[in-house]
Amino acid sequence: MSRKILITGAAGFIGSNLVDDLLKSGYKVMGLDNFNHFYSREIKETNISGALTNGLFRFMEGDILDPDFLDRCLSGFDPDLVIHLAARAGVRPSISDPASYYDVNVKGTLNLLEAMRKKNISRMLFASSSSVYGNNRKIPFSESDNVDYPVSPYAASKKAGELLCHTYHHLYGMDIFCLRFFTVYGPRQRPDLAINKFTRALMNGEEITLYGDGTSSRDYTHISDIIQGIEKAMRKVKGFDIFNLGESSAISLSGLVSLLEEKTGEKAKIKYLPLQGGDVIRTFADISKAREMLGYNPLIGIDDGIESYIDWVRNTGKNKGK
Numbered sequence: 377m378s379r380k381i382l383i384t385g386a387a388g389f390i391g392s393n394l395v396d397d398l399l400k401s402g403y404k405v406m407g408l409d410n411f412n413h414f415y416s417r418e419i420k421e422t423n424i425s426g427a428l429t430n431g432l433f434r435f436m437e438g439d440i441l442d443p444d445f446l447d448r449c450l451s452g453f454d455p456d457l458v459i460h461l462a463a464r465a466g467v468r469p470s471i472s473d474p475a476s477y478y479d480v481n482v483k484g485t486l487n488l489l490e491a492m493r494k495k496n497i498s499r500m501l502f503a504s505s506s507s508v509y510g511n512n513r514k515i516p517f518s519e520s521d522n523v524d525y526p527v528s529p530y531a532a533s534k535k536a537g538e539l540l541c542h543t544y545h546h547l548y549g550m551d552i553f554c555l556r557f558f559t560v561y562g563p564r565q566r567p568d569l570a571i572n573k574f575t576r577a578l579m580n581g582e583e584i585t586l587y588g589d590g591t592s593s594r595d596y597t598h599i600s601d602i603i604q605g606i607e608k609a610m611r612k613v614k615g616f617d618i619f620n621l622g623e624s625s626a627i628s629l630s631g632l633v634s635l636l637e638e639k640t641g642e643k644a645k646i647k648y649l650p651l652q653g654g655d656v657i658r659t660f661a662d663i664s665k666a667r668e669m670l671g672y673n674p675l676i677g678i679d680d681g682i683e684s685y686i687d688w689v690r691n692t693g694k695n696k697g698k
Contacts, residue, residue: 381610382406382455384440384488385462389564390503390557390602392423394459397603399430406453410439414465415567423564440484446491457499457610460488463534466568467507467654470530481533482540489544499551499613501606502541506558506595506622506659507531516595516662519556519618528654538618545616553613555605558622558661562599562681563688571596571682574633575689578642588651590630593658595622598676608670622661623674635678639686 381398385391386407398405407424411417427433434453438445440462464470464480485502492500508523508531526532541552561571577584605621627635633644666672676684 380404380406380453380455381457381459382408382449382453383459383461384408385460385503386435387411387420387424388461389423389566390560390599391461392420392427392564393562393599394461394603394606395424395427395433397607399427399432401607402432404432406434406436406449406455408436408438408440408449408462410437410462412464414469419564419567440487441479443487443491446487447494450491450495450497454495455497457501457613458488458492458497459501459503459606459610460485461503463503464530465566467528467530468652470528470533471654474529477529477533481530482536485537485540489540489550492550493544493548498549500541500553501609501613502537502552502554504538504554504556504618505531505534506556506620506661507656508535508538508556509656509659511656515658516624516660517620518662519620519665527656530654542616550616551614552616553609554618555609556618556620556661557602558595558597558620558659560597560599560602562685564599565685570594570629570632571636571685574636574644575640575686578636578640578644579689581642581645583645583647584633585647585649586629586633587649587655588629589648590633591628592651592655593626593628593660594632595624595626595659595661596632596678596681597622597661597674598681601674601676604674605666605670605672608672612670617669619666619670619672620661620663621666621672622659622663623677624661624663625678626658626660627678632678635682636686639683
């Protein structure tokens with residue numbers, strides 16, 4: 377099993393949680409991040425502050441759009457496995473700025489694959505997204521479903537990343553698994569995401585904005601289950617394949633707000649706005665393939681996950697600012 381892991385996007389929500397977990401297990405980890413301005417640098421620095429004191433961790437600040445930077449990182453570390461989490465995130469912002477999403481999510485992924493090819497590093501996990509399913513009418517979403525109809529530039533960029541991964545597997549024999557994450561939440565969640573925003577608004581007596589009529593639904597997946605899925609995939613990555621990582625359950629937007637009200641003891645002040653372009657109606661993961669082939673077994677349901685997240689917010693005072 378791989379003992380030296382390079383992680384792109386290491387200071388972000390998923391990346392920093394993964395870094396901490398791998399360090400606890402004794403892996404040597406190199407983390408890359410460019411502290412993109414999508415949200416506060418201070419948040420990301422806090423995310424990796426613990427890891428920076430660990431002798432098994434090395435951090436490199438730089439951009440995956442810089443091939444020379446990637447070459448230096450790979451040459452200086454020679455990882456057994458690359459976990460590619462770095463990306464421009466968010467569906468709605470991708471509509472107003474599609475070019476930057478193409479640059480980072482597609483060209484950045486291509487740069488990384490090329491750097492790996494040149495250094496004879498052949499194993500990767502690629503962070504894809506449930507957004508590639510678009511408004512798929514078949515429920516739950518399966519890896520064998522057609523994903524040729526993305527409804528946002530972000531979704532299209534993730535599908536393009538999967539295609540590049542397959543191309544490099546085909547041409548150069550790289551072993552790559554693409555992991556389609558379903559709406560991840562938990563400690564360190566990005567400030568733009570619903571559970572983070574709604575929790576903070578409820579605790580501060582602020583208004584919550586809901587897009588649509590509240591019936592859209594998501595398969596919310598706790599960060600600990602995503603980390604579990606990544607670590608199981610690390611041990612199995614061979615050839616090329618795609619796996620859903622979700623809870624395989626869904627809750628409506630209105631249901632989520634009700635659950636947050638119950639767990640916080642606060643009443644929501646709701647403002648309704650029209651459904652936004654690029655938003656999908658629902659997500660729901662079929663995880664039978666990941667269960668069978670990876671041994672993936674999500675353990676944290678939405679009720680317990682929300683309760684633990686609210687406890688984390690209260691204990692860290694994260695409701696006090698952005």
